[in-house]
Amino acid sequence: MEGEPPTQVSTAAGAVFLSYASQDAEAAQRICDALRAAGIEVWFDKSELRGGDAWDRRIREQIHECRLFMPIVSAHTEARIEGYFRREWKLAVDRTHDLSERVAFLVPVVIDSTSEQKADVPDAFRHVQWTRLAGGETSPAFVARIQKLLVPGAPTRAAAPTPSGSTAARPSKSRLHPTWTSNAVLWGISALLVMGLAYLIAVRLWPPQHSQASAGSQKTTSSTSATPSTAAAFNPPPHSIAVLPFVNLSGDKEQEYFSDGLTEELLNSLSRISALQVAARTSSFSFQGEHPDIATVAHKLNVGAVLEGSVRRSSHTIRVTAQLVNGVTGFHLWSETYDRGLGDSLKLQTEIATAVASALKVTLLGNEAAKIDVGGTHNPAAFDLYLRALKAALAPMPPGNRIKLEAAVIADYTGAINLDPNYALAYAARSLAFLERGTDSDTPREVMRVSYDKAQADARKAIALAPDLADGHLALALLYEKTLEFTRASEEFERALALGSGTARVLKNAGLFAVAMGRTDTGLNALRRALQLDPLNPSSHSFLAGGLVNLRRYNEGMAAYKDAFALVPDWRLYTAFVGTVSYLLGDLQAARSNCEPNSEKDGDAQFCLALTYEKLGRHADAEAMLAKLRARVGDSGAMGYSEIYAQWGDKSKALEWLESAMRLRDPGLEWLRLDPLVDPVRNEPRFQAIERALKFPN
Numbered sequence: 222m223e224g225e226p227p228t229q230v231s232t233a234a235g236a237v238f239l240s241y242a243s244q245d246a247e248a249a250q251r252i253c254d255a256l257r258a259a260g261i262e263v264w265f266d267k268s269e270l271r272g273g274d275a276w277d278r279r280i281r282e283q284i285h286e287c288r289l290f291m292p293i294v295s296a297h298t299e300a301r302i303e304g305y306f307r308r309e310w311k312l313a314v315d316r317t318h319d320l321s322e323r324v325a326f327l328v329p330v331v332i333d334s335t336s337e338q339k340a341d342v343p344d345a346f347r348h349v350q351w352t353r354l355a356g357g358e359t360s361p362a363f364v365a366r367i368q369k370l371l372v373p374g375a376p377t378r379a380a381a382p383t384p385s386g387s388t389a390a391r392p393s394k395s396r397l398h399p400t401w402t403s404n405a406v407l408w409g410i411s412a413l414l415v416m417g418l419a420y421l422i423a424v425r426l427w428p429p430q431h432s433q434a435s436a437g438s439q440k441t442t443s444s445t446s447a448t449p450s451t452a453a454a455f456n457p458p459p460h461s462i463a464v465l466p467f468v469n470l471s472g473d474k475e476q477e478y479f480s481d482g483l484t485e486e487l488l489n490s491l492s493r494i495s496a497l498q499v500a501a502r503t504s505s506f507s508f509q510g511e512h513p514d515i516a517t518v519a520h521k522l523n524v525g526a527v528l529e530g531s532v533r534r535s536s537h538t539i540r541v542t543a544q545l546v547n548g549v550t551g552f553h554l555w556s557e558t559y560d561r562g563l564g565d566s567l568k569l570q571t572e573i574a575t576a577v578a579s580a581l582k583v584t585l586l587g588n589e590a591a592k593i594d595v596g597g598t599h600n601p602a603a604f605d606l607y608l609r610a611l612k613a614a615l616a617p618m619p620p621g622n623r624i625k626l627e628a629a630v631i632a633d634y635t636g637a638i639n640l641d642p643n644y645a646l647a648y649a650a651r652s653l654a655f656l657e658r659g660t661d662s663d664t665p666r667e668v669m670r671v672s673y674d675k676a677q678a679d680a681r682k683a684i685a686l687a688p689d690l691a692d693g694h695l696a697l698a699l700l701y702e703k704t705l706e707f708t709r710a711s712e713e714f715e716r717a718l719a720l721g722s723g724t725a726r727v728l729k730n731a732g733l734f735a736v737a738m739g740r741t742d743t744g745l746n747a748l749r750r751a752l753q754l755d756p757l758n759p760s761s762h763s764f765l766a767g768g769l770v771n772l773r774r775y776n777e778g779m780a781a782y783k784d785a786f787a788l789v790p791d792w793r794l795y796t797a798f799v800g801t802v803s804y805l806l807g808d809l810q811a812a813r814s815n816c817e818p819n820s821e822k823d824g825d826a827q828f829c830l831a832l833t834y835e836k837l838g839r840h841a842d843a844e845a846m847l848a849k850l851r852a853r854v855g856d857s858g859a860m861g862y863s864e865i866y867a868q869w870g871d872k873s874k875a876l877e878w879l880e881s882a883m884r885l886r887d888p889g890l891e892w893l894r895l896d897p898l899v900d901p902v903r904n905e906p907r908f909q910a911i912e913r914a915l916k917f918p919n
Contacts, residue, residue, distance in 0.1 A: 248357025255359035501755030519548025596645035645687035652679035691721030797825035860889030
């Protein structure tokens with residue numbers, strides 16, 4: 222609030238203190254006028270004058286006495302690294318330390334397109350829900366919300382008990398991995414929760430549309446009738462939910478895989494219900510260990526509801542507590558605690574499902590309930606091994622231990638299959654693990670062939686056991702894609718999409734494949750849908766970037782890559798992607814500066830510099846980089862070598878390596894029809910012969 226201190230008028234509810242940069246005075250005036258018109262006292266200063274110590278003391282008193290503090294955030298506050306409003310913000314944050322967390326005090330308002338995530342504001346501002354009032358135009362709904370918050374003791378949200386304990390936060394990593402369905406001890410619990418949550422999300426959070434008369438009859442039962450005006454500022458998609466990682470309260474960090482397993486069960490079971498939009502695993506798990514505010518989660522993942530809970534497991538019993546919170550209003554919608562024995566899983570499934578159905582008086586429409594347990598097991602020991610393997614597969618890869626960890630993961634999946642030979646999910650997961658091992662550029666070619674054979678056998682077994690398991694069809698589609706069997710891959714991707722259209726992993730892989738096959742709109746739509754479901758996963762952005770770059774939309778691809786790297790703890794390790802796009806844009810200095818820092822250990826950086834140095838006239842350096850790359854990956858880099866020689870203008874060697882890539886079935890040939898780096902040889906008969914031999918679908 223820059224200027225003369227306003228006259229303080231006490232009211233029963235208290236006053237709103239407006240804090241703003243002087244350049245935003247007109248917008249602040251609009252907000253002030255709207256609030257005052259509703260009878261709300263606003264402490265608002267319109268003068269640029271300063272009153273010395275007395276003025277400063279008065280401002281401090283008002284911030285200490287006001288009921289709500291409303292900082293106005295804009296491009297003007299962003300541009301000013303110094304200003305009296307920043308002192309006001311600090312004083313307001315200091316006051317929050319003496320207030321109960323249940324009491325609303327900070328009400329940030331953004332009046333332009335300034336990003337909430339990147340705004341230069343105190344961290345405390347991000348712990349509460351923000352409102353956007355373009356240019357200060359104030360809606361009646363916002364005024365109504367402020368009136369509610371001014372009631373003494375009004376909470377920032379209806380706070381549900383937060384499970385105690387924490388789990389160690391770990392960075393998300395984009396890796397090829399399977400998903401979950403349900404079973405054993407956790408399946409019973411997840412089946413119950415899925416049934417109940419489907420009702421809560423589809424009916425209680427977003428009731429169906431009725432005629433005007435019937436809508437009136439619903440007002441007393443629908444929780445949306447009490448929705449504050451924040452819905453006008455935050456309007457997530459209908460029927461959308463995020464499942465936060467359940468907290469492990471077992472007192473043993475080694476048991477974390479079990480609580481994570483329950484979360485995976487719920488998340489992936491919910492994603493099978495076509496009416497729901499479920500935030501993907503990587504984005505939800507990015508909050509692990511943070512104890513985030515529900516409103517923050519809802520905003521970052523753009524969902525209307527958030528499920529959180531805890532798991533306490535002993536040698537013979539399990540206690541699961543779950544609660545569902547409306548992400549728009551903060552209202553606590555539903556919670557339940559289950560105490561059960563570990564060894565009675567089949568009985569547990571029926572008991573809990575019946576209890577929830579009775580409590581909520583709901584039945585799922587159609588056959589959605591039957592779909593949530595596709596491919597699972599009733600063997601608790603098999604499920605336990607599956608959880609351990611998946612936990613390890615999703616963890617960050619320890620440096621230098623990749624092969625050892627892959628072997629351990631495959632061993633646990635194998636153990637689960639040995640205990641239950643009909644465990645379709647375990648076959649699908651092991652197929653993906655074998656496929657990842659074969660795809661690794663450091664894998665010898667003979668090991669790659671064996672890994673691909675095992676991946677295909679497991680994928681086919683999974684599909685034979687559970688034809689409606691999307692994971693199995695995805696594994697087979699990826700195998701066909703890597704072995705350049707494009708027609709078969711297309712068929713399997715389509716089947717995986719039909720069964721798992723709400724799964725970001727399926728959408729990402731199917732979307733990128735569709736782009737490579739020339740189905741541009743279909744592919745980009747799928748990639749953008751995956752990004753919507755999994756916005757905090759770097760691979761969601763990088764998959765979209767890859768599609769855009771190969772479509773020659775370099776600037777869009779560059780922006781998507783930068784969005785991906787903003788989510789990576791050490792993005793500098795991945796700047797070779799930015800460097801290569803810079804090369805394609807003709808910015809050779811940017812390409813060089815991005816790729817040089819990692820040129821000793823990163824094959825992508827070596828590839829980038831082999832291209833860039835040649836264009837800069839540094840021929841010897843370019844040759845040296847190509848030699849390093851060949852020493853690193855051998856013949857596995859055949860397609861890359863063809864691209865380099867094509868860009869160097871050596872058509873003969875480019876075509877020789879392209880023919881080698883075809884003979885070796887190099888997976889990079891998938892992009893032959895779009896790849897801009899091989900344009901110099903695209904019209905050569907030998908090139909066109911290879912393109913025909915690949916039999917791309919029309």
